[in-house]
Amino acid sequence: MEEKIKDTVKQILTEYLQKNGLRKTPERYAILETIYSIRGHFDVDELYGYMAEKEKFRVSRATLYNTIVLLIDAGLVIKHQFGNTSQYERSYNNETHHHMICTCCGKVSEFEDESLKQAIAQTRLKGFHASHYSLYIYGLCGKCVAAKRKKK
Amino acid sequence: MEEKIKDTVKQILTEYLQKNGLRKTPERYAILETIYSIRGHFDVDELYGYMAEKEKFRVSRATLYNTIVLLIDAGLVIKHQFGNTSQYERSYNNETHHHMICTCCGKVSEFEDESLKQAIAQTRLKGFHASHYSLYIYGLCGKCVAAKRKKK
């Protein structure tokens, strides 16, 4: 199942590269492979670590940045911006979900809500061609609520 | 009307400072004043410019960063993260709105949608005490759709 997804996204990348006259470098496929091995979010630094560790394929950070832009354009990766670093996430075959972000400890959790999903999908925007969206709900996680209560 | 809001938020700040044993420095009030003169989003650099220009009150960037954290905690400012810089926005008496972000040119526009607003407000999250939220819809703005079409 997971392998099948990886094959599919590699094919999508191949088509994208061909269509745009770009080269099929091993780096690009290795990066895609690694990204689709990660569940949830990651930043460039984490990805860099995973590449060396799991994939045994060393790429420079510059190439990671370049390739991610390319993968975003190909519709295979989504970019998020919580905290200080840019966070990324695979987008093919990844369930739509929303994010809860704790304003105290910075913890990010995901949740799903069918009615919310529908409400957003149904929204029509004039003069705008929507491709995807991010909903971030800020507040305090259970731990931090408890911690604040204790403090006072 | 606008002045009344400024008076109210200053009062909220005063209460917040007193409650937390913090000092009522002129810098803090001047920054709050400036922020509540701005419609829409701003980053620290823009705020720095406005301070000098309109308020004739020079503060260091370090103080801006410090004060913004404080104002966020006081519930008077909201932080966003589009693009490379952190963007901020006044939150008191500011209509809830959503954001459309063009993935091509980076332009951010706001829109309102009552049913969407309600759907989000009705969502109950377990183990999480929500305070506010941000919905970012990514896609292509009218200009960029036209530009891409032309190109191909």
Add this chain to the structure above:
DNA sequence: GTCAGTGCAAACTTTTTGCAACTAC
């Protein structure tokens, strides 16, 4: 063989931090 793509290091930008001077209390 050619030129897109890569790695490296330097540059750049935004944000954080340490410390001396200042000032609200």
Add this chain to the structure above:
DNA sequence: GTAGTTGCAAAAAGTTTGCACTGAC
């Protein structure tokens, strides 16, 4: 007077860029 705040400059963190080398086509 005392500590919380400020400004400055240096440092840190994340990302971009210039350039020589490599390798996909």
